[in-house]
Amino acid sequence: MARNRTTADVFNAIGDQHRRTILDTIGTGELAVGEIVATVGLTQPQVSKHLKVLREVGLVRCSRTGRHRHYRVNGAGLRPIESWVRGFETLWNERYDQLDDLLVELQQEEDR
Amino acid sequence: MARNRTTADVFNAIGDQHRRTILDTIGTGELAVGEIVATVGLTQPQVSKHLKVLREVGLVRCSRTGRHRHYRVNGAGLRPIESWVRGFETLWNERYDQLDDLLVELQQEEDR
DNA sequence: ACTTGACATTCTGATATCGGCATGTATTCT
DNA sequence: AGAATACATGCCGATATCAGAATGTCAAGT
Numbered sequence: 001m002a003r004n005r006t007t008a009d010v011f012n013a014i015g016d017q018h019r020r021t022i023l024d025t026i027g028t029g030e031l032a033v034g035e036i037v038a039t040v041g042l043t044q045p046q047v048s049k050h051l052k053v054l055r056e057v058g059l060v061r062c063s064r065t066g067r068h069r070h071y072r073v074n075g076a077g078l079r080p081i082e083s084w085v086r087g088f089e090t091l092w093n094e095r096y097d098q099l100d101d102l103l104v105e106l107q108q109e110e111d112r
Numbered sequence: 113m114a115r116n117r118t119t120a121d122v123f124n125a126i127g128d129q130h131r132r133t134i135l136d137t138i139g140t141g142e143l144a145v146g147e148i149v150a151t152v153g154l155t156q157p158q159v160s161k162h163l164k165v166l167r168e169v170g171l172v173r174c175s176r177t178g179r180h181r182h183y184r185v186n187g188a189g190l191r192p193i194e195s196w197v198r199g200f201e202t203l204w205n206e207r208y209d210q211l212d213d214l215l216v217e218l219q220q221e222e223d224r
Numbered sequence: 225a226c227t228t229g230a231c232a233t234t235c236t237g238a239t240a241t242c243g244g245c246a247t248g249t250a251t252t253c254t
Numbered sequence: 255a256g257a258a259t260a261c262a263t264g265c266c267g268a269t270a271t272c273a274g275a276a277t278g279t280c281a282a283g284t
Contacts, residue, residue: 015127016272020196028203033231046273048232067230067281075203082197084132089194091140091187128242145261158243160262179251179260226284233278241270248263254256 010080013057018042019050023059023073030063030072122192125169130154131162135171135185142175142184 014020018040025031025039033051037044051071054060059077063070126132130152137143137151145163149156163183166172171189175182 009127009129011129011132012124012127014196015121015124017121017123018272020123023200028200034229037231043274044231045233045275049272052232064281069231073200073203075200075205078197078200079204081193082201084126085190085194085197088135088140088185088187088190091185092191093187130242146259155244156261157245157263161242164262176251181261228281228283230281231279233276235276236274237272239270239272241268243268244266246263246265249261250259251261252257252259254258 008053008056010057010059010077011084013053013059014078014081016050016053018046019054022047022050022054026060026071026073028073030070032068032070034068036071120165120168122169122171122189123196125165125171126190126193128162128165130158131166134159134162134166138172138183138185140185142182144180144182146180148183 014023021040022036025036031039033044033047036051037047040047042050051060051062055062057077058074060071061074063072126135133152134148137148143151145156145159148163149159152159154162163172163174167174169189170186172183173186175184
């Protein structure tokens with residue numbers, strides 16, 4: 001067997017830097033493809049194809065008005081990622097506690 | 113030009129289902145490679161290589177004891193993802209009415 | 225109807241990525 | 255020292271994935 005399919009999966013969709021840039025560009029608003037192209041500096045087909053991937057995994061929604069298509073981010077699509085990452089939250093909280101301890105120690109070191 | 117490099121990037125590292133499984137398996141504890149292999153049902157070289165990727169992006173740390181190597185998750189490595197996703201948080205909070213989205217997500221989660 | 229504008233899609237080629245297998249390396253045990 | 259154990263690495267082949275260029279589609283303006 002060879003490599004696994006990775007597209008059509010939310011986790012992989014945001015694995016691509018360009019797709020993240022596109023999502024960041026759209027942000028909380030709504031943008032036409034042309035506007036995205038102008039902003040991110042990719043070719044139009046490139047943007048269209050990335051948008052297709054994002055659409056298929058449910059990370060963006062599209063609405064047509066005339067010959068424009070406006071894309072908006074579907075925040076709910078990011079929930080699986082957020083909840084998965086959250087599962088490890090305690091791990092970095094513990095780290096922060098340790099960092100706090102360290103800072104306190106350094107402070108005490110200074111005070112002496 | 114062809115496709116971009118995607119490995120050596122935290123976002124891509126978790127794009128792979130197997131790597132996520134490995135991280136889930138290690139969880140908040142510490143496991144030797146052999147234990148991971150036994151749990152996830154992948155071959156040993158496969159696991160070792162995925163662990164290498166995870167090491168390179170800083171998502172796991174390794175410590176040697178005898179001929180065993182124990183891996184633990186470095187939660188801090190997930191922070192970039194968490195904070196990026198958080199940037200869209202307002203989007204899903206406002207759209208709790210769209211139950212469809214959630215259902216679609218769950219379906220996708222199941223299909224994998 | 226013809227043209228223009230805004231995107232989507234298709235085809236192609238390059239290559240990164242993954243899995244499988246074999247081999248290398250270091251450590252412990254006898 | 256030799257064997258066994260626990261991993262890591264290297265090589266290879268299959269293919270998914272991306273970028274680029276050309277083309278297709280569909281609505282709007284003239």
